[in-house]
Amino acid sequence: MKKNILQTSNLIFIHIFLLIFSFLWTSCSSSDEYKEELPDLSDINFTLKINRLEKDIDKITTIDDAAKFVRQYPDFADKYLLRGQFGDSATIDEIFKLSQSPYIDTLIQEVNAHLGDIEDIRLQLETAFKVIKYHYPDFKIPAVYTVVTGFSNDLFVDSSMVVIGIDYFLGKNTRYTVRNHRGEKLPAYMTDRYQKNYIAPAVMILFAQVFNQKEERDKTLLSEMIAFGKTYEFAKMTMPDVPDSVLISYSGEETDKCFANQDVLWAHFVQKNLFFDKSQATLNKYIGERPFTSEIGDDCPGRIGRWIGWQIVRNYLKNNPDIALPQLMKEARAQYIFEKSKYKPMQ
Numbered sequence: 001m002k003k004n005i006l007q008t009s010n011l012i013f014i015h016i017f018l019l020i021f022s023f024l025w026t027s028c029s030s031s032d033e034y035k036e037e038l039p040d041l042s043d044i045n046f047t048l049k050i051n052r053l054e055k056d057i058d059k060i061t062t063i064d065d066a067a068k069f070v071r072q073y074p075d076f077a078d079k080y081l082l083r084g085q086f087g088d089s090a091t092i093d094e095i096f097k098l099s100q101s102p103y104i105d106t107l108i109q110e111v112n113a114h115l116g117d118i119e120d121i122r123l124q125l126e127t128a129f130k131v132i133k134y135h136y137p138d139f140k141i142p143a144v145y146t147v148v149t150g151f152s153n154d155l156f157v158d159s160s161m162v163v164i165g166i167d168y169f170l171g172k173n174t175r176y177t178v179r180n181h182r183g184e185k186l187p188a189y190m191t192d193r194y195q196k197n198y199i200a201p202a203v204m205i206l207f208a209q210v211f212n213q214k215e216e217r218d219k220t221l222l223s224e225m226i227a228f229g230k231t232y233e234f235a236k237m238t239m240p241d242v243p244d245s246v247l248i249s250y251s252g253e254e255t256d257k258c259f260a261n262q263d264v265l266w267a268h269f270v271q272k273n274l275f276f277d278k279s280q281a282t283l284n285k286y287i288g289e290r291p292f293t294s295e296i297g298d299d300c301p302g303r304i305g306r307w308i309g310w311q312i313v314r315n316y317l318k319n320n321p322d323i324a325l326p327q328l329m330k331e332a333r334a335q336y337i338f339e340k341s342k343y344k345p346m347q
Contacts (some may be wrong), residue, residue, distance in 0.1 A: 104150065214332050
């Protein structure tokens with residue numbers, strides 16, 4: 001009986017403790033962003049070109065024109081259109097069908113009207129690639145294409161090519177419903193990030209995967225958190241002027257509250273013993289796409305485990321200032337980064 005009373009007392013204490021933290025979460029806000037700076041890029045000289053493929057596709061009127069397009073952009077045909085999988089003829093037919101679709105003209109007009117010449121995006125990507133070149137001298141600048149997809153794919157990135165499905169990023173300026181590759185309508189909390197200012201950061205977040213190493217056998221939540229943290233830090237270091245909120249797709253208010261309430265978040269993860277949990281349900285709750293993390297509070301944004309992982313990585317770099325970007329991305333041991341970060345905001 002005595003043991004049961006003690007257990008009940010502990011549960012009451014934890015419940016009150018979490019209620020207090022929940023109150024703090026909804027009542028505090030602060031901006032305390034970690035600042036990154038660009039390295040000296042004066043010795044790295046190149047001009048990035050963005051190939052506007054939607055303009056070439058708009059000019060296609062015959063199958064022969066489509067065949068010429070495929071020959072002109074073989075990397076796009078092979079990797080984005082999967083020519084090797086579907087064959088040359090099917091790829092040409094796909095491009096021709098896209099060019100003749102009745103809504104493509106309208107989408108191209110909307111892209112031109114609302115996004116313009118995208119010179120600002122080009123400059124952002126050019127600087128980001130220069131930062132990568134600074135840290136990885138053997139890095140080869142990828143080909144960069146934009147294309148109007150009709151909502152089939154928002155972004156494609158590998159080490160040699162970037163394809164931006166630019167019609168995805170019209171935001172509220174389009175009359176069309178943005179859907180995923182399965183044709184499912186995306187919820188508002190996801191479509192809100194499909195704005196022009198998200199394009200270059202989204203490219204860098206995906207491009208980070210070219211360099212980001214992790215232990216494949218480590219299936220813990222902590223491993224996924226650290227992997228995302230390295231990804232966001234890679235993006236931040238390549239474009240430090242982009243706000244954290246844009247990189248992680250939070251509102252400015254949500255980001256402020258995350259910084260102000262790191263102790264709340266830490267307490268939740270420690271008390272629930274979440275870091276080394278391997279269950280898919282737990283991973284979905286804390287790093288999966290959700291409008292908010294109800295387990296912490298309705299004001300706590302979704303994917304909060306990714307944000308905490310980012311702060312752990314930042315602490316790791318603060319406590320180990322000799323670690324450069326290549327060393328960070330090469331370090332695959334999540335628990336090592338966690339321990340060396342000494343990230344414990346409740347202390």
